[in-house]
Amino acid sequence: MSKIVEGLKYSESHEWVKVEGGIAVIGVSDYAQKEMGDITYVDVPEPGDTVEKGVEFGALESVKASSDLFSPVSGTVTEVNEALCDAPELINEDAFANWIIKVEMSDPSELDALMDAAAYSELVGE
Amino acid sequence: MxxxxxxxxxxxxxxxxxxxxxxxxxxxxxxxxxxxxxxxxxxxxxxxxxxxxxxxxxHMGEIFVEGPDACEFVNYVFTNDIRNLEPGKVLYGMMLYPDGGTVDDLLVYREFAENAYLLVVNAANIEKDYEWLCARVKDNPRTGKPFGCTVRNESEAxxxxxxxxxxxxxxxxxxxxxxxxxxxxxxxxxxxxxxxxxxxxxxxxxxxxxxxxxxxxxxxxxxxxxxxxxxxxxxxxxxxxxxxxxxAGLPLYGDELSEKISPIMAGLGIFCKLDKDFIGRDALVRQKEQGTEYKLVGIEIEDKAIPRAGYPVELADGTEVGVVTTGYHSISLDRSICFALVRREYAALDTRLDIRIRRKTFPGKVVKKRFYKTNYKK
Missing domain, CATH: 3.30.1360.120 (Probable tRNA modification gtpase trme; domain 1)
Structure with missing residues (x-):
């Protein structure tokens, strides 16, 4: 049983978004980190890079496999979570507390297409 | 579906x-x-x-070869030399196609019973190996007759x-x-x-x-x-x-050995005894003399990023000179390392080679393939 946090938006590719004004804080769900297993590396863009809804912006690596990260919204990266470079396992410890990037959204209406906690819970079958 | x-x-x-x-x-x-x-x-x-x-x-395969010609037959299809293998001993080697490509890598057990050998082969290759052996056993090139031995696939038992x-x-x-x-x-x-x-x-x-x-x-x-x-x-x-x-620097068939990758390319020549006759020998002799276009090397990169199978190996100017076959962030060594097939002119130890991982290129260098010091019983 994986944890799902109320009040966040979720993508079908298992990213979550927390909206703080015009900024989207983006991470991966607890379900995703469990599927990945021990995360050993987080590949992220640089602040200033642009990301596009539905397009790969980075990756999580476990021992066995790499898994692409897809941006749930379009915009410009304002911040990346540097702590994950040294301690990628933080995502395994708490996937919701450890965000990956923050994006200044260019089109906040894109959020409407994302799922709420109840719909996401249905997607992952829990 | x-x-x-x-x-x-x-x-x-x-x-x-x-x-x-x-x-x-x-x-x-x-x-x-x-x-x-x-x-x-x-x-x-x-x-x-x-x-x-x-x-x-x-899932591994067990194929038994038995009969008066078992030693001659196995020695004819196997790269290593089993003529002096004693009962109770095991030898590692490959079966090859005439062009030097690898049918499979396997262990040969010399049984305690006379004229009997057990071949332990990769799960993915059981049928292919069995068919290969059954076809080859019909024709002893020395006598022009079938080899006097049977080939039995007992994998499911x-x-x-x-x-x-x-x-x-x-x-x-x-x-x-x-x-x-x-x-x-x-x-x-x-x-x-x-x-x-x-x-x-x-x-x-x-x-x-x-x-x-x-x-x-x-x-x-x-x-x-x-x-x-x-x-x-x-x-x-x-x-x-x-x-x-x-x-431990050990190859996996399909990644570091294949129908296109010979043991010479993979750096496994030590398991191929070129002073005896076996299928593929002449091709290996040529490869040793002339060199192969590609060689298997170890590469280490200075980053925690992980070089995965299929990622391109590049020179500093971006020219592609090879491909990763297996790679990990090593659990025992905490290093990002891989096996890669690279053009032979770039295969020397310490050669600078870069690996492209998604959007970025990571500088690396050629290192020894046996990354971990093995702890076998002497």
């Missing part, structure tokens, strides 16, 4: 129910539904390096467990009562009985640690698994089997 169909078609080893009951992550491998990991790959990997772990390797790690000998002796294991040298085996069925114990493995491979009938393998499990031996999946063999 296709995934479901594949799963239904996948074969199951005798230990399949136990893997499912343990909650293993299962995945199709070589036509079998196999456990990738029970918990964490890193924890299973570390259990083998530091204590003892066990693997279900019942045998289960196999690999018990690997520094405490493996202790577990075999104390938990299973296999006292003969203690006196086995590396690459030796003995024949025994368990519940009236044949049991083969060999001091071999695929992890870089001391360890054993136990072959017997499926019901015996299940009992042995249960007893080792009760005694605290860590069940290990194919995930850590790959990280362990990779660190």
């Amino acid at each position: 296709s995934e479901i169909a594949n799963n239904e078609a996948a074969k199951k080893t005798c230990l399949h129910d136990r893997h499912v009951a343990l909650g293993a992550k299962m995945s199709p491998f070589a036509g079998f539904d196999m456990p990738i990991q029970y918990g964490s790959i890193a924890a299973e990997h570390n259990a083998v390096r530091g204590a003892v772990g066990m693997f279900d390797v019942s 045998w289960g196999q467990i690999a018990v690997q790690g520094p405490e493996s000998e202790k577990k075999l002796v104390e938990v299973l009562g296999l006292g003969g294991a203690a006196s086995l040298e590396f690459y030796s085996f003995y024949d025994g009985q368990w519940n009236g069925k044949r049991l083969i114990v060999s001091r071999t493995g695929y992890t870089g640690e001391d360890g054993f491979e136990i072959y017997s009938a499926p019901e015996n393998i299940c009992e042995i698994w249960d007893r080792l499990h009760e005694a605290g031996v860590t069940p290990c999946g194919l995930g850590c089997r790959d990280t362990l063999r990779f660190e």
Whole structure:
């Protein structure tokens, strides 16, 4: 049983978004980190890079496999979570507390297409 | 849909129910539904390096060659020289196509019975190897007649467990009562009985640690698994089997050896005795004289990013000169390392080679392929 946090938006590719004004804080769900297993590396863009809804912006690596990260919204990266470079396992410890990037959204209406906690819970079958 | 169909078609080893009951992550491998990991790959990997772990390797193939010409026949299809192999000894080598491409890599066991050999082959290649052997046995080029020996595929009648790690000998002796294991040298085996069925114990493995491979009938393998499990031996999946063999510099057929990758390209010439005749020998002699276009090397990059199979190997100016075949962030060594096939002019140790990982290029250099110092029993 994986944890799902109320009040966040979720993508079908298992990213979550927390909206703080015009900024989207983006991470991966607890379900995703469990599927990945021990995360050993987080590949992220640089602040200033642009990301596009539905397009790969980075990756999580476990021992066995790499898994692409897809941006749930379009915009410009304002911040990346540097702590994950040294301690990628933080995502395994708490996937919701450890965000990956923050994006200044260019089109906040894109959020409407994302799922709420109840719909996401249905997607992952829990 | 296709995934479901594949799963239904996948074969199951005798230990399949136990893997499912343990909650293993299962995945199709070589036509079998196999456990990738029970918990964490890193924890299973570390259990083998530091204590003892066990693997279900019942998917591997067992092919028996018996008869007056068995030695001559096996020696004709096998790259290593078995003429001086004593009963109870094991030899590693390959079977090759005439062009030097690899049919499979395998272990040859010289049985205690006269004129009998056991060939242990990769699961994905059982049918192909069996057909290859059956075709070759019909034609002894020396006599123009068939070889006087039989080839029997008994893969489905045998289960196999690999018990690997520094405490493996202790577990075999104390938990299973296999006292003969203690006196086995590396690459030796003995024949025994368990519940009236044949049991083969060999001091071999695929992890870089001391360890054993136990072959017997499926019901015996299940009992042995249960007893080792009760005694605290860590069940290990194919995930850590790959990280362990990779660190120890051991090739995997399909990645570092294939129909297109000869043992010379893979740096395994030591297992090919060119002073005897075998299928593919002439091609290897040519490859040794002229050099192969590509060579298998180790590459280390200065970053925690992970070079995965298929990623391009580049020169500093971006010219592509090779491809990664297996790569990990090594669990035992904390280094990002890989095997790669690169053009031979860039295969020398310390050559600067970069690896492209998604959008970025990571500088690296050629290093020795045996990344981890192995701990075999001398």
